[in-house]
Amino acid sequence: MTRTVGELLTATLADIGATQVFGIVGDAMNAFTDAMRRERRMRWIGVRHEEGAALAAAGQAKLTGRLGVCAGTTGPGANHLLAGLYEARHDHAPVLAISGDVPTTLGGIDYLQAADHVQAFRDACVYAATIGSADAAPAQIHEAIAAAYGRRGVALLNIPQDVMGASTSRPPLSLKTLREPREIAPDPTDIEAAAQLIDDAKSVAIFVGHGARDARDEVLALAKRLNAPIVHTYRALDQFAFDEPLVVGGLGLIGSKAGQDAVHRCSLLLMIGSDYPYSEFLPQKVTRVVQIDERAEAIGRRLPVTQAIVGSSRPALAALLLRVQPKPDASFLGLAQREWADWRRMLDRKADIARSEDRIHPQALARAVSDLAAEDAAFCVDTGEVTLWTANWLRPRGRQRIIGSYNNAAVGTALGMANGVQALDPKRQVIVMCGDGGFGMLMQEFATAVQHRLPIKVFIFNNAGWGLVHLEMEEAALPAYKAGVEMRNPDFAMFARACGATGFTVTQPQALRDIVGQALSTPGPVIVDVAVDPAEIPAMPHVELDKVWRFGVAKLRETVQA
Structure with a gap:
């Protein structure tokens, strides 16, 4: 049986149980995306930015332990994958990244969009190689997927345009070995x-x-x-x-x-x-x-x-x-x-919606979403102060899962990962918890959710700035550098509606719980833009008296500065 490398790669992925590839099309990928079009077991999910593709693949791999797949075309297209691939790299999740490349006859002469993807991606990968010929493809495809599973990380297959469309009669190798590693018995x-x-x-x-x-x-x-x-x-x-x-x-x-x-x-x-x-x-x-x-x-x-x-x-x-x-x-x-009982009572007091008449405390938002979420909800949590609010005030139960940027600690990752998690099961409730800064970094991926009917629910902890950076400055007794930590945001609820989805804005604590419940029960993608108190300080058990004093000094300096 003779197949192009694009067809071989697509069939191999389908045979081992992969069902989706996230990416953006491009000429170097044409033989692959055409094979995807004809393979009924596979689905191409086009994103708005390749980083969103890598994050979606990483989110799937983190949740399931199974291979996530993303793709980007020659040069800048593939390079955009890299930031998202570090999510899989640092959290040891199996992901296959496919990069297009210039034709082999044009390599090494500084051709348009030429880039050494193998060298550039090496730090993020457990395996990175270029497929140099069609007959080499079966063995290299096997090696890449085996490495992603066996070494729990990212494998890169860089495929020049002419190789992707070239044909081989060699069969795929040892498909049954391409699976999650088995348990290791102790001595x-x-x-x-x-x-x-x-x-x-x-x-x-x-x-x-x-x-x-x-x-x-x-x-x-x-x-x-x-x-x-x-x-x-x-x-x-x-x-x-x-x-x-x-x-x-x-x-x-x-x-x-x-x-x-x-x-x-x-x-x-x-x-x-x-x-x-x-x-x-x-x-x-x-x-x-x-x-x-x-x-x-x-x-x-x-x-x-x-x-x-x-x-x-x-x-x-x-x-x-x-x-x-x-x-x-x-x-x-x-x-x-x-x-622990004393600590939980403190957490409950902080999460009480009624403790302020005119301000929404971020703890109250986290607790309201937690209380009203489905028993099998998947939370995708961004990095920043929102991590502290959710990690302390979410109360997991049932079959709920929490996915975050645990070891990469990257801002702007939750939305992309949520798209990947939601694509696995459109009926599962998938909830994004992010700050306004993190959402703004990759907000175009909400349009991806709308296009592919991924009914994610996005809750934005909007404090009009980089909250955790602000906190870190104050912890060092430095006044917050307003030009660096403050931001003027668009109307995120209006953005949701512009994308063809539903948007809510919450500014008063009395309305919080009702709108959270309404958002979670609304069909399709939703954004809830919540104005939270930017002055709230997280509960941190390790903060010593000298650090509390530094917070006070910083606040005083900010007052003088104003």
């Missing part, structure tokens, strides 16, 4: 040593990351046996229901005092499936640490580790459950639970 010796450390410890705290997602039941069973409080990363926020009694909040900027204290007071910290990057929030002295991770290189690089367990979380915890002894003393857990 029994490591399990035995870790169990002994746990048995000897007076108190244990469990710190859970995204790598423990498939081990939720085992985490809860072990925590119950050890009377150990569970503390989570931001990315693991949705692994447990907000009212799970063994969970006492998060760590760091989005953490609770209970979580912070539990991690630092325990005599042994069990760290599961997390390569938590903010080492300043982790105990660096005294506490013994057992760390479980599939990646040996991730163990011990954030804090001193007493015992490593290289393996997947579920089998490792299942083995520990067979070995560790129960801890009947519940005093350590009880203290953490009382502190």
Whole structure:
């Protein structure tokens, strides 16, 4: 059977279960997009900017663990993918990026739109290569997808225009091997040593990351046996229901005092499936640490580790459950639970709509959306102050999921990722939580949602500026640089209507909950532009007295400056 490289690539993607490709068409991609047009198992979703394509693919890969696919044509088209691909790179999500290139006969002579995509993309990729001939395509397509899955990252296939349209009779290779990696069993010796450390410890705290997602039941069973409080990363926020009694909040900027204290007071910290990057929030002295991770290189690089367990979380915890002894003393857990209850009461007070008659507090917006969202809603959260509002005031339940820019921490990513998540299931409620700055960065992707009938619901925390940057300046006792942090925004609700969708504007707290409910029940894409109080300061358990003093100095300087 003879096929063009474009047809081979399309059929291979369809055969392994991919159903969508996000991108913008262009002449170097014509043989591929024409094959997509004729392949009924696949759907081309045209975006307004290639970064939106990469973000959509990354959002799908983060949610499902399956391959996301995006494409861009020669030169600037493909280069626009790069910023979005760092989402997959940093969160270890499998994505295949396809870039068009100038014909092979025109390479190396500074031809129109020529660019060395392989070199430019290399830092973002686990695999990056140019397909030099049609007969090389089957092996390289296999290698790229296998690398994206096996090494959990981005693979780039750069395909010159003449190669994309050239034909080969060589078949695709080993399609059944192109899948998510299987679990890694731990070494029994490591399990035995870790169990002994746990048995000897007076108190244990469990710190859970995204790598423990498939081990939720085992985490809860072990925590119950050890009377150990569970503390989570931001990315693991949705692994447990907000009212799970063994969970006492998060760590760091989005953490609770209970979580912070539990991690630092325990005599042994069990760290599961997390390569938590903010080492300043982790105990660096005294506490013994057992760390479980599939990646040996991730163990011990954030804090001193007493015992490593290289393996997947579920089998490792299942083995520990067979070995560790129960801890009947519940005093350590009880203290953490009382502190967590106090913290939650504070969160509830901050989220009370009635605490101001003329201002909408961002916590109230986050809580209203959380309370009224569907039981299987997927939240796509942007980066900035909105991250702090959502991470502290969302209360996950049911089958809800939260997708964010966890390790890339990029502003302007939520809308693109939401389009990808929504495209997987148009009937699922997909909610975007973003600031006005983040929405403005890639707001044209709302037009993508309207065109492809992706019924995303966008809630804009509009504080007319870069809120987190403002906060960081004040934390350093510097007056906010108004030319840098303030912005004049368009009417976002009117923008929604101009795109052919529904838009709401909320300026009064009394109307907030009703409009949130109305927006969530409105068919099709929706934007809700909410004017939130720009002076609100997030709840941060680690802020010391000297930093509070710096906030005060900054506010005084801003007053004088005004």
